[in-house]
Structure formats: structure tokens, C-alpha cells
Amino acid sequence: MQLDHLTMPQFEEALRRTRTIIQPIGAVEEHGPHLPLGTDTLQVQAVARQAAEKSGAIAAPPIPYGVCRSTRDHPGTIGISTTVLRALVIDLGRDFYRQGLRNFIFISGHAGKTHLMTILDAGEELLETLPDARIAVVSEYNEILREGRDIIETEDDSHAGEVETSRLLFLHPDLVRGTAPEEYPGFPPHILVRDKRRYWKGGVWGNPGRASAEKGESLTKIAVRHLAGIISRLESQEVPEPPRAP
Numbered sequence: 272m273q274l275d276h277l278t279m280p281q282f283e284e285a286l287r288r289t290r291t292i293i294q295p296i297g298a299v300e301e302h303g304p305h306l307p308l309g310t311d312t313l314q315v316q317a318v319a320r321q322a323a324e325k326s327g328a329i330a331a332p333p334i335p336y337g338v339c340r341s342t343r344d345h346p347g348t349i350g351i352s353t354t355v356l357r358a359l360v361i362d363l364g365r366d367f368y369r370q371g372l373r374n375f376i377f378i379s380g381h382a383g384k385t386h387l388m389t390i391l392d393a394g395e396e397l398l399e400t401l402p403d404a405r406i407a408v409v410s411e412y413n414e415i416l417r418e419g420r421d422i423i424e425t426e427d428d429s430h431a432g433e434v435e436t437s438r439l440l441f442l443h444p445d446l447v448r449g450t451a452p453e454e455y456p457g458f459p460p461h462i463l464v465r466d467k468r469r470y471w472k473g474g475v476w477g478n479p480g481r482a483s484a485e486k487g488e489s490l491t492k493i494a495v496r497h498l499a500g501i502i503s504r505l506e507s508q509e510v511p512e513p514p515r516a517p
């Protein structure tokens with residue numbers, strides 16, 4: 272089920288069958304010269320929808336923006352601040368709860384460290400304030416696709432490379448404009464740099480030349496299966512009763 276496709280009575284009816292909502296979070300971020308700016312959103316939205324179908328949960332429409340740091344100087348990257356992302360996740364969590372939902376999965380297609388930490392921080396805040404809510408924060412790329420490392424030939428592939436180009440070739444071949452040269456950025460360790468593009472010219476991290484739609488299909492299946500597994504573990508989790516007032 273997709274939240275934004277349901278009518279009011281359909282939502283009420285859905286609540287009798289599930290209390291679980293998946294909130295995908297993407298980004299508008301450069302993905303080399305060959306992939307669309309919404310790559311992270313497109314990937315996570317597809318996985319959220321398919322996992323919702325598989326598990327009977329509700330998939331919310333994706334948050335299309337994220338916190339982007341290392342690509343912010345590249346043309347096309349449009350980001351939001353950690354303050355806004357944190358507030359947005361907390362606001363949505365509170366409204367999910369107010370509408371009767373109890374299991375929330377915030378899954379991000381964008382794997383920026385600051386971005387993920389912000390979602391995690393918002394999740395912890397919701398956990399403190401909503402006593403019987405169960406919350407999972409998932410990085411699609413870092414956690415779910417670990418199993419896919421057998422499929423991927425490029426060792427250090429992370430951004431607009433073999434993995435993401437494969438996934439887009441499977442999900443949206445019409446949005447893939449050819450390919451791009453293999454590239455690995457050389458940011459100096461520990462030191463924060465102002466001119467990020469100087470260290471990451473093409474905006475690719477990995478090797479798009481090794482991508483295929485077949486690999487993309489396998490990786491998508493892995494991601495859907497893992498997300499469905501997280502949903503069922505979250506739904507069956509024992510949550511202690513909130514302490515009663517004396």
C-alpha cells in the first residue's frame with residue numbers, strides 16, 4: 272500500500288491490518304554525468320514500495336531532499352540542513368503516531384554520514400517521546416546491500432558507480448544517460464576541505480562501466496528482502512509496557 276494513494280476510508284481500513292509505515296528518505300544530489308539527481312530517492316522509493324507490498328505495511332511518499340556535504344559544490348546538488356531534516360523526521364513520526372501507526376521504519380537511500388546521523392538522532396528523540404512506538408533507522412546502501420557485495424565486482428564502489436548505475440539500469444533505464452569513467456575521490460584524511468570539487472572532479476565513486484540491469488535486479492531483490500525482514504522483526508519485537516504512574 273502507498274500512503275498517498277489511499278483514500279480516507281481506505282487508510283482507516285488499512286490501520287485494522289497494519290500499524291507499520293515505511294518512510295523512504297532520498298536526496299537531490301549529483302550522481303555523475305550519467306545518473307539523475309534523484310537517484311537515491313528513486314532507489315529507496317522502489318524498495319520501500321516493494322517491501323510494503325511483500326509485508327502488508329504502508330509506504331509513505333519519499334522525502335526527496337537530504338543533507339549532502341561532499342557533493343554540495345557539484346552542479347545540481349540541492350540539500351537541506353541537519354536542523355530541517357531532524358525536525359521533519361520528528362514531525363512525521365509524531366503524525367504517524369497521532370494517526371494510529373506504531374512501527375516506523377525510516378530508510379535512507381542517501382548514505383551521507385551526517386545525513387544518517389541526523390535521522391538516527393531524530394529516531395532516538397521519537398523513541399523517548401512516544402512510549403509504545405517501535406522505530407528502525409536503516410541505511411539502504413550501508414546495511415542492506417552488504418549482502419550484495421558478491422554481485423559487485425568493484426571493490427570500493429559507493430556513489431554513481433557499479434551499484435547505483437546497475438540499480439538505475441534496472442529500475443529506470445530511460446533515465447540513465449550512458450556511462451562515466453571510473454573514479455575514486457582523494458579527500459585528505461581528517462582534514463575538512465572547502466573546495467570539495469577539487470578532490471572529486473567527476474562526482475563518481477566506483478566503476479559505472481561494470482554496471483548491468485541484471486546486477487541491478489539482484490541488488491533490488493536483496494534490498495527488498497532485507498527490508499521486509501527488518502519489518503517483521505520490528506513488528507514482532509517485545510516492547511515493554513510504559514511505567515505506570517504511582
Ligand SMILES: [Zn+2]
Nearest residue numbers: 310311431435
Ligand atoms: Zn546515491
